[in-house]
Amino acid sequence: MDTNLIFHIAAFGLILIGSAGIVLSTHLVRIIFGIALLEAGANLLLLLATYREGSSAPVIVDGHIPVIMADPVPQALVLTAIVIGVGILALALSLALRVQRAYGTLDLREVRQRLEQDIADEAGIELPSSIDAPQAVVKRQEGHA
Amino acid sequence: MNKLALLVALPLITAFLLPLINRASAFAGRWTGPLILVVTSALGISLWTQLGDNAVAVELGGFRPPLGITLYADQMAILFAVAVSLGTLLLWPNGGEDRVRQWTLALILAASGSGLALSGDLFNIYVFYELVAVVSYGLIAARASAGSYAATLRYLVVSSFGAAMALTGIALVYQATGTLNLAQLAQLAPTQLNNLQGLAAFVLMLIGFGVKAELFPVNTWVPEVYATAPTRVSGLLAGVVSKLALLIIVRLLVLVFHQPEALTVMLVLGIMGVITGELAAWRARDFKRMIAFSSIGQLGIMFIAFAIPGKAGIFAGLAVALHHLVVKPALFLLAERWNGSLSSLAGAGRTSPLAAALFILLALSLIGVPPLPGFWAKLLVLVELSEQAQPLYYLGAFVILAGAALEANYLFRVASRFYDKDKDQKAPAAQRMPDLATASLLCAVLAGSIFVLTPLAAQIEGIATQAADATHYIQTVNPETLP
Amino acid sequence: MELLVLVIVIVMLCSAIAVLLLKDFLAALAAFSVVSLGLSVLFVILRAPDVAMTEAAIGAGLSSLLFALALRRLGLWHLRS
Amino acid sequence: MRRISSALFLLGLGLLIAMIFQTMEFGSVAPLVGQAINATAAEQVGAANFVTSVVLGYRGFDTLLELTILFTAATAGGLVLGKPRAGAARDPDSGFILRAGADLFFPLLLVVGLYIILHGHLTPGGGFQGGVILAAAFFIPILARPGTSMDHRLVSIIEGLAGAGFILIGLLAMLGGGDFLTPLLDKGELGALLSAGSLPLLYIAVGLKVGSELAGLLAHLSETEASD
Numbered sequence: 056m057d058t059n060l061i062f063h064i065a066a067f068g069l070i071l072i073g074s075a076g077i078v079l080s081t082h083l084v085r086i087i088f089g090i091a092l093l094e095a096g097a098n099l100l101l102l103l104a105t106y107r108e109g110s111s112a113p114v115i116v117d118g119h120i121p122v123i124m125a126d127p128v129p130q131a132l133v134l135t136a137i138v139i140g141v142g143i144l145a146l147a148l149s150l151a152l153r154v155q156r157a158y159g160t161l162d163l164r165e166v167r168q169r170l171e172q173d174i175a176d177e178a179g180i181e182l183p184s185s186i187d188a189p190q191a192v193v194k195r196q197e198g199h200a
Numbered sequence: 201m202n203k204l205a206l207l208v209a210l211p212l213i214t215a216f217l218l219p220l221i222n223r224a225s226a227f228a229g230r231w232t233g234p235l236i237l238v239v240t241s242a243l244g245i246s247l248w249t250q251l252g253d254n255a256v257a258v259e260l261g262g263f264r265p266p267l268g269i270t271l272y273a274d275q276m277a278i279l280f281a282v283a284v285s286l287g288t289l290l291l292w293p294n295g296g297e298d299r300v301r302q303w304t305l306a307l308i309l310a311a312s313g314s315g316l317a318l319s320g321d322l323f324n325i326y327v328f329y330e331l332v333a334v335v336s337y338g339l340i341a342a343r344a345s346a347g348s349y350a351a352t353l354r355y356l357v358v359s360s361f362g363a364a365m366a367l368t369g370i371a372l373v374y375q376a377t378g379t380l381n382l383a384q385l386a387q388l389a390p391t392q393l394n395n396l397q398g399l400a401a402f403v404l405m406l407i408g409f410g411v412k413a414e415l416f417p418v419n420t421w422v423p424e425v426y427a428t429a430p431t432r433v434s435g436l437l438a439g440v441v442s443k444l445a446l447l448i449i450v451r452l453l454v455l456v457f458h459q460p461e462a463l464t465v466m467l468v469l470g471i472m473g474v475i476t477g478e479l480a481a482w483r484a485r486d487f488k489r490m491i492a493f494s495s496i497g498q499l500g501i502m503f504i505a506f507a508i509p510g511k512a513g514i515f516a517g518l519a520v521a522l523h524h525l526v527v528k529p530a531l532f533l534l535a536e537r538w539n540g541s542l543s544s545l546a547g548a549g550r551t552s553p554l555a556a557a558l559f560i561l562l563a564l565s566l567i568g569v570p571p572l573p574g575f576w577a578k579l580l581v582l583v584e585l586s587e588q589a590q591p592l593y594y595l596g597a598f599v600i601l602a603g604a605a606l607e608a609n610y611l612f613r614v615a616s617r618f619y620d621k622d623k624d625q626k627a628p629a630a631q632r633m634p635d636l637a638t639a640s641l642l643c644a645v646l647a648g649s650i651f652v653l654t655p656l657a658a659q660i661e662g663i664a665t666q667a668a669d670a671t672h673y674i675q676t677v678n679p680e681t682l683p
Numbered sequence: 684m685e686l687l688v689l690v691i692v693i694v695m696l697c698s699a700i701a702v703l704l705l706k707d708f709l710a711a712l713a714a715f716s717v718v719s720l721g722l723s724v725l726f727v728i729l730r731a732p733d734v735a736m737t738e739a740a741i742g743a744g745l746s747s748l749l750f751a752l753a754l755r756r757l758g759l760w761h762l763r764s
Numbered sequence: 765m766r767r768i769s770s771a772l773f774l775l776g777l778g779l780l781i782a783m784i785f786q787t788m789e790f791g792s793v794a795p796l797v798g799q800a801i802n803a804t805a806a807e808q809v810g811a812a813n814f815v816t817s818v819v820l821g822y823r824g825f826d827t828l829l830e831l832t833i834l835f836t837a838a839t840a841g842g843l844v845l846g847k848p849r850a851g852a853a854r855d856p857d858s859g860f861i862l863r864a865g866a867d868l869f870f871p872l873l874l875v876v877g878l879y880i881i882l883h884g885h886l887t888p889g890g891g892f893q894g895g896v897i898l899a900a901a902f903f904i905p906i907l908a909r910p911g912t913s914m915d916h917r918l919v920s921i922i923e924g925l926a927g928a929g930f931i932l933i934g935l936l937a938m939l940g941g942g943d944f945l946t947p948l949l950d951k952g953e954l955g956a957l958l959s960a961g962s963l964p965l966l967y968i969a970v971g972l973k974v975g976s977e978l979a980g981l982l983a984h985l986s987e988t989e990a991s992d
Contacts, residue, residue, distance in 0.1 A: 058684065058685050058688055061685070061688050061689055061692050062688065062692070062725070062729070063785070063788075064692065064696075065692040065695060065696065065725065067781050067784075067785065068692075068696045068699070069695070069696070069699055069718075070364070070368060070781065071774075071777070071778060071781060072696070072699045072700055072703065073364070073699075074361070074774060074777055075703065075774055076702070076703045077357060077361050078770040078773055078774055079767075079770055079771075079774070080703065083353065084708060084750075084753070084754070084757065084759065085703060085711070086357055087357075088702050088703065088711060088715060088750075089703065090357065090360045090361065090364070091715065091746060092699050092702060092715075092718065093360075093361065093364045094360075094364050094367075095718065095719070095722055095742065096364075096368075097364045097367040097368045097371065098367075098722075098738075099722060099725065100368055100371040100372075101367065101370070101371040101374070102726065102729055102731060102734060103371075103375075103729070104371050104372075104374040104375035105374065105375065105378055105794075105795035105798055106729055106730075107795075110730055111730055112730045112731065112732050112888070113730075113802060113813070113814035113815055114732070114812060114813045114814065114815070114887065114888060115806065115812040115813075115814075115954065116812070116887075118954070120806075124802045124814070125729070125730040125731065125798075126378075126795035126797075126798030126799070126802075127798060127801060127802065127805075127814040127815045127817070127818045128374075128380070128795070128797055128798045128801065128818055128822075128823075129371075129374065129798075130731045130733055130734050130815045130818070131815055131818035131819045131822075131823055131826075132323050132823075132826075133731070133734045134733060134734055134737050134815070134819060134892060135323075135327060135819075135823075135826050135827065135830045136367060137734070137737050137738060137741050137742060138737070138741065138830050138833075138834065138892055138974070139327070139330050139830055139833050140741075140746075141741050141742075141745055141746055141749070141978075142334065142833050142834045142836075142837035142838075142977075142981075143330070143333075143334060143356070143360055143833075143837060144746055144749055145749055145837055145838075145841055145981045145985070146334065146337060146338075146356070146837045146840055146841055146844070147353065147356050147357075147360075148749055148750070148752075148753035148985065149840075149841045149844045149845050149984070149985060150337075150341065150349055150352055150353040150356065150844055151353060151753065151757065152753060152756055152757060152845065152985075152988055153341075153346075153349040153844055153845070154346070154349050154350050154353055155757055157346030157349060157350070158346060158350065161757065166350050166353075166354075167354075169346075169350070170347055170350045170351060170354075170424060170428075173345070173346060173347035173350075173428070174347060174424070174427045174428060174486075174489070175486075177347070177427075177539065177540075178427070178485070178486035178487075178488070178489075178539065178540050178541050179486075179540045179541045179544055180485045180486055180541040202938065202942075202943050202944065205934075205938070205943070205944035205945075206938075206944075209931055209934065209935060209944060212828070212832060212927075212931060213927075213928050213931040213932070213935075215832075215835075216835065216923070216924050216927035216928045216931070217924050217928050218924075219920050219924055220920070220921060220924045220925075258943060258944070259943055260824070260825045260943055260944050260945050261821060261822065261824050261825070261943060261944070261945045261946050261947065262937075262942050262943045262946035262947075263808070263821070263822050266796075266797050267797060267800055267801055267804075267822050268821075268822045268823070269822070269823055269825045269826065298842075298843050298846075301839050301840075301842060301843045302843070304839055305836065305839060305840065305843075308832060308835075308836055311832075312829070312832070315829070323823075323826065324823075324825060324826055324829075327826050327829045327830060327833070328829060330833060331829055331832055331833050331836065334833050334836045334837055334840065335836050335840075337840055338836060338839060338840025338843055338844075341840065341843060341844050342843055344843075344846075349844065372784065372788075375788065377796065378794060378795045378796030378797060378798065379796050379797045380797070381797075384796075395787065396783060396784075396786075396787040397784060397787045397788055400780055400783055400784045400787075403780065404780070417773070680800075682796050682797070682799070682800045731815075732888035733813070733815045733816075733888045733889065733890070733893075734815075735888075736888055736889055736893045737892055737893055737896075740892075740893050740896040740897065741892070741896055744896065744900070745896055745899075745900075745978065748982070749981075749982070749985065752982065752985045752986050753985065756985065756986075756988050
C-alpha cells in the first residue's frame with residue numbers, strides 16, 4: 056500500500072470520527088473530545104497537502120542545505136492551527152465547568168431542555184408554546200420510552 | 201496606503217494594553233477604547249475617500265505576494281471594515297460586571313472584523329475567522345447567566361465544527377494549487393480547481409464560514425445565542441459579523457470557485473434559510489427570538505441574491521446586506537427592554553411612543569414597503585432573480601415574496617399589540633435612553649437614505665462592479681508568477 | 684517504514700474510536716493522548732519536527748492536562764470506582 | 765428526530781469525503797509557494813529554520829493573530845470562570861515527592877523553555893513550544909501546592925507587554941516607511957545565534973505571551989473549586 060494513502064486514511068478517518076463524536080455524542084465533554092479529534096485530522100490533512108516522499112525537514116543544519124526540502128508553509132499553518140485549537144479547547148472546558156455548575160448536568164439533551172426553559176422563563180412564556188414545541192414533545196416521549 | 205494595517209494593529213495593541221491602562225487610570229480605561237474606534241473609523245473613511253475606483257494591496261512584512269500575506273482593500277472591504285468599527289462603537293458594551301474584559305474583547309472584535317474584510321490570504325482569513333469566533337464566545341458569555349454559558353458552549357461546538365470543515369477545505373485547495381494567496385488562486389482556479397475537488401472544497405468552506413452567516417443547516421445556535429447574549433452583542437453578531445462571513449463567501453465565489461454547482465448549492469441553502477427562518481419567526485412567541493429567526497430569513501435572502509451569477513448578484517446582495525446592517529442592530533437595541541413575550545408588549549406604544557414608532561419604521565422597511573430602502577433592495581433581488589429565467593431562481597423569488605408576506609403578518613401582529621388596551625397586564629418598561637438614542641440614529645440613517653436613493657444605488661453598484669472584477673483583483677495584488 | 688506508519692495509523696484510529704466509546708472519561712483521556720502522541724510521531728515521519736514538537740507539547744501534553752483538570756473539576760475523574 | 769438528522773448529516777459528510785478521496789490526486793501538485801520560500805528564505809529572512817521564517821517572517825501576521833486568539837481565550841476564560849471564592853474547596857495536598865519534584869523541575873523547565881525559544885530560528889522549536897514549557901514551569905508548583913495561587917496581576921502585565929511588543933516591532937517597520945511587520949535589524953550570518961534580524965526578538969515576545977496566557981488559563985481552571 057502507498058504510504059501517502061495510509062496517511063490520508065488517517066486524516067480523513069480522524070475527521071470522520073471527530074465529526075461523529077460531535078454529532079452523535081450526548082455528553083458535552085465527549086463532544087469536546089470530538090472537536091479535538093476533528094481538528095487533529097484537519098491538521099494532518101493540511102500537512103499532507105504538499106508532502107512528497109524523500110524530502111527532508113526544512114532546516115539548514117551546519118550550513119548543509121538538503122536537496123529536496125519539505126514545504127514549510129503547511130508546517131507553519133499547522134503550528135498556528137494547533138495553538139488556536141488549544142485556546143478554544145481551554146475556553147470550551149471552562150464553559151463546560153460553568154454549565155455543569157449551573158445545570159448540574161452535562162448531558163446535551165438535558166442542557167438543551169434547561170436552556171429552553173431558561174429562555175422561556177426569562178421571556179415569560181410557557182415552554183410548550185415555544186418554537187421548539189414539536190421537538191420538545193418528541194423528546195419527552197423518547198424519555199418515557 | 202500601507203496605513204491599512206493600522207485598522208487591525210491599532211485596536212489590537214490597545215486591547216493588549218487595556219487592562220494595564222485601566223489599572224493606571226480608570227478614566228483612561230473607560231475612554232481609550234471608544235477613542236481608538238473613532239480613530240480607526242476616521243482612518244477607514246479617509247482611506248475610502250483616497251481609494252476611488254482603484255483597489256490597493258498591502259504586502260505585509262514587505263514580502264511580495266504570493267509568498268507573504270496580502271491585505272486587499274477595495275471599496276467593499278473598506279466599507280465593511282468601517283462598518284465593524286462604527287458598529288462596535290455604537291454598540292459598545294456597557295453592562296455586566298467585568299467591564300474591562302468586555303471592552304478588551306470589543307476592541308479585538310473591531311480589529312478582527314476589519315481584518316476579515318481586508319485579508320487576501322485564505323489561511324489568514326481562517327485565522328481571523330477563528331478570532332472573531334473566540335471573541336464572540338467571550339462577549340456572549342459576558343452576560344454571566346446559566347443560559348448564556350450553555351448557549352455559548354453549544355455555539356462553540358457548532359462553530360468549531362465549521363472551522364474545522366473550513367480548514368479541511370483550505371487543505372484541499374492548497375493540495376490542488378500549492379498557494380493560499382487569493383489573487384494567485386484566482387489565476388490558478390480555472391485550470392486546477394474547476395473540478396470535483398474544488399467543489400468539495402467550496403462546500404466545506406461554505407459550511408465552515410456559513411456558521412457565522414447563519415446558513416441553513418449550521419444555524420441552530422442562532423435563536424439560543426440571540427436570546428441569551430447581551431442584546432448589544434446580539435445586534436453586533438446579527439448585524440455586522442454575519443455580513444463579514446458572507447463577504448468572504450462572496451470573495452471566494454468571485455475569485456476561486458466558478459462552478460455553476462457552487463451557486464446552486466448556495467441558492468438551495470438560501471431558500472431553505474428563508475423558509476425555515478420566516479416560519480420559525482412567525483411561530484415565535486417572544487420578541488428576541490422573533491427577530492433572531494427573522495435574521496436567519498434575511499440572511500437567506502442574501503444567500504439567494506449572491507447566488508445570482510455576476511455583478512448583478514453582488515449588487516442585489518450588497519443592497520440587502522447594507523439594509524440589514526442598519527435595521528437589525530436597531531431592532532436588537534429595542535429588544536433590550538422588550539425582551540419578554542410578545543403578549544407582554546401590550547401598551548408599549550403608550551409607555552414609549554418613540555420606540556414603537558421606530559419599530560414600525562424598521563418593520564416596514566424589513567418587509568419591503570415603498571418608499572423605504574428595504575423595498576428597493578428586495579425589488580432589486582426579485583428583478584435579478586426573474587431575469588435568470590431558471591426554475592430554481594423563480595422558486596427563490598417566490599420564496600422571498602412568501603417570506604415577505606409572513607414577515608408582514610408577524611411584524612404587524614407585534615405592532616398592533618403596542619396599542620392594545622390590556623388592563624390585566626402592566627405595560628413593559630420604558631426604553632433606556634442610550635439604547636433609544638442609538639436606535640434613533642440608525643433609523644435616521646435608514647430614513648435619510650430615502651432621499652439619496654439614486655446616488656446611493658449608483659455608489660453600491662460601483663462597489664459591486666469593483667468587487668465582481670476578478671481581473672482587477674489579480675492586477676492589484678499582482679502576484680509573482682512562480683516556476 | 685510503511686509498516687510502521689500502518690501500525691501507528693491503526694492504533695491511532697482505534698484509540699480515536701475508543702475516545703468516543705469508553706465509558707470511563709479517564710480512559711478516554713488516555714486514549715486521546717495516544718492519538719496525539721501517534722500524530723506527533725506521524726509528523727516526525729512527515730519531516731515536520733517543529734509541528735511534531737508542538738503537537739507533543741500542546742496536543743499530548745497541554746490538552747491532556749487541560750482535560751485532566753477539567754475532568755477533576757467536573758467530578759468525572761472517578762466515574763466508576 | 766435529532767438522531768435521524770444527525771445520521772443523515774454524517775452520511776452526507778462521509779459521501780463528501782469519499783468523493784474527495786476518489787478525485788484527489790495525492791502529491792501531484794508541486795508546492796508552489798513552499799518551493800519559492802525554500803529557495804529565497806535563507807537570503808530574505810536569514811533564519812536557518814525555514815518554518816520559523818514562515819511563522820515569523822512570511823506569515824508573521826498569522827502568528828500575531830494566533831497570539832491574539834490565545835489572549836482572547838484567556839480573557840474570555842477569565843470572564844467565564846471569574847474570581848475563585850475565598851475558602852473554596854481545594855484539592856488534597858499532593859505529598860512530598862511531587863513538591864520536591866516541582867522544586868527540582870522549576871529551574872530546569874525554565875532553562876529548557878528559554879533555550880528552545882532562543883534557538884527557534886536555528887533548530888526546530890521556538891516561541892510556541894518554549895512558551896508551553898514556560899507555562900508548565902510556572903504551573904507545576906501550583907499543582908504541587910494546591911493552596912498557592914498564581915499572581916494574575918503579573919501574568920496580565922507580561923501578556924499585555926509581550927503582545928504589545930510584537931505589534932510595536934511591526935509598527936517600527938512602518939515608521940521606517942516599510943510595511944507592517946517587515947523584519948528589522950541585520951540578518952547576520954546564517955546559523956548564528958544572533959542572526960535573522962528581529963526574528964529572535966519576536967520569538968521571545970511569542971514565548972512570553974504563550975507562556976503567560978497558558979499559565980493564566982491553567983491557573984484559572986485549577987483555581988475553580990472542585991465540585992466533589
